[in-house]
Amino acid sequence: MSNSSAVLDGQRANSGKSTMHALVYGGPQLKKWSEVPKPQLLHDTDAIVRVDVTTICGSDLHILKGDVPEVSVGLILGHEAIGTVESVGSAVKQVKAGDRVLVSCITSCSICRYCREGHFGQCLNGGGWILGHLIDGTQAEFVRVPFCDTSTYPLPKGVSDEEMLMLTDIVPTGYEIGVLNGCVAPGDVVAVVGAGPVGLSAVKTARLFNPRAIVAIDLDNKRLDQAKQFGADFTVNNGTSDPLEQIMKLTGGLGADVAIEAVGLESTFELATTLIRPCGHVANIGVHGAPVTLHLEKLWGKDVTITAGLVDTRTIPNLLGLVESKKLDVSDFVTHRFRMDQIIEAYDTFANASKTGALKVALTP
Numbered sequence: 001m002s003n004s005s006a007v008l009d010g011q012r013a014n015s016g017k018s019t020m021h022a023l024v025y026g027g028p029q030l031k032k033w034s035e036v037p038k039p040q041l042l043h044d045t046d047a048i049v050r051v052d053v054t055t056i057c058g059s060d061l062h063i064l065k066g067d068v069p070e071v072s073v074g075l076i077l078g079h080e081a082i083g084t085v086e087s088v089g090s091a092v093k094q095v096k097a098g099d100r101v102l103v104s105c106i107t108s109c110s111i112c113r114y115c116r117e118g119h120f121g122q123c124l125n126g127g128g129w130i131l132g133h134l135i136d137g138t139q140a141e142f143v144r145v146p147f148c149d150t151s152t153y154p155l156p157k158g159v160s161d162e163e164m165l166m167l168t169d170i171v172p173t174g175y176e177i178g179v180l181n182g183c184v185a186p187g188d189v190v191a192v193v194g195a196g197p198v199g200l201s202a203v204k205t206a207r208l209f210n211p212r213a214i215v216a217i218d219l220d221n222k223r224l225d226q227a228k229q230f231g232a233d234f235t236v237n238n239g240t241s242d243p244l245e246q247i248m249k250l251t252g253g254l255g256a257d258v259a260i261e262a263v264g265l266e267s268t269f270e271l272a273t274t275l276i277r278p279c280g281h282v283a284n285i286g287v288h289g290a291p292v293t294l295h296l297e298k299l300w301g302k303d304v305t306i307t308a309g310l311v312d313t314r315t316i317p318n319l320l321g322l323v324e325s326k327k328l329d330v331s332d333f334v335t336h337r338f339r340m341d342q343i344i345e346a347y348d349t350f351a352n353a354s355k356t357g358a359l360k361v362a363l364t365p
Contacts (some may be wrong), residue, residue: 022076022140023343028066031077033343039136039144044089047148049103053161054081054138054340054363056350057105057169058196059287062264063132067289071133078139079105079131080168082161085152086142094149101152102320103138103145105131105169106313110150121310127151129310139343141365153316156324162362166201166330167319170360173285173311174201175319178260179209181307182283186210188257189250191243191275192232195223197333197359198285199262200230206260207231208328213250217243217271220354229332238271247275256280266292276304284308333360340365 018038023031039048057080063071081103088095095101108115109125121128127147131137136144145151155164179202184190188211192199195218203214215234216227224235234250236243247256255277261269264286272282273295282304294306322328336358338346346361353359 020141021341022136023078025063025071025073025075025077027073029064031064031344031347033341036076036140038142041087041089042144043146044091045147045149047088047092047095047145047152048086049081049083049101049143049145049148049152050086051081051083051138051141051143051340052100052364053083053165054078054140055165055168055334055360056139056343056347056363058198058264060132060139060347061351062287062289065289067287068133075132076136076138076140076143077132078137078143079129079133080165081138081143082155082164082168083138083143085148088148092149095152100155101148102155102164102168102316103131103143104151104153104313104316105129106311107131107146107151109147115150118312118314120312120314122312139340139363141340153320156320159324160331162334163323163330164320165362166333166360167316167323169311169313170197170333171201171205171319171330172313172315174198174203174262175205176311176313176315177285177307177309178202178262178283179206180315181309182258182260182281183305184209184211184258187212189213189215189247191215191217191247191256191259191272192227192262193217193243193260193268193272193275194262194286195220195227195232195235196262196353199260200227200333200359202260202262202285203227203230203232204328204330206258208322211257215243215246215250215256222354222357226359243271244275251277254278258283261286264288266290270295273299273304273306276302278302278304280304282306334362335359336361338363 107127216232
């Protein structure tokens, strides 16, 4: 047995013969809905959470492409869930059995340098993006959640599980890594390159800052229609039209104030840097599985700021409040619903969004 396999077996060790079903990663392009041991508490800050609803992320597709090589064969995928706490460790103070919680895609120890600064994604004590990445994840009937006091959030009343599920990852990602890192301000022209779920999250949350115009750019007309519904003022199919021409018309020849890259390809990153004005902000959200070219020979003299990052989910409490108060509507992300044992079909639907029109899928027991 390899060391990684031994670690995974240790994570799932359970007294007795209790088992569950989960989606297990078998290597690039390989996955299987399998019976595996049910997780148990390993640390006194852990919780075991019964998964009531989970989903599939673009990052999961990157894993299956082989773009995230640190993911071990045999790992349970998934990092987003709404669930019911089954048991907690002896040091847990804020969460108890029976509580219904939002499980953040990012785990925070709360005490290391980065967590104290709000950079939970860079946690030094075994947190960060670990679920479905370094430890077993949420595409399962049960999940072990480390540091559960600071990595889960109680569910507000009057808000659906599906709405809360969108706050586990994609909405905070679009908001933090796109809108906040891009410094979107009132009156800005914002170009969003890529109208997938995270790009649409950036469109929706950019509206909170009253920009002058949001331009969504994609190759898929169905996605562009969805972008209009999510709040884009203009759309451009960059397979048939020149987005730079549209941006220049809107800005008097200056360029976009903020360009948000939400795909993760060299071509889309270069497009974002082409659209930006001098002194503008390029915010890269996309997960890149291959190197990209940074044209500093064109950008160095324009005083352009370029950011990239992993979501910290530090904004979940604010986003929860906005959704609960009806100031932010995230009810339109889920387009397809499946049982957990239909997860292979759900992956096919999600991965073929150009044919199926899928944005986010919801998987329930």
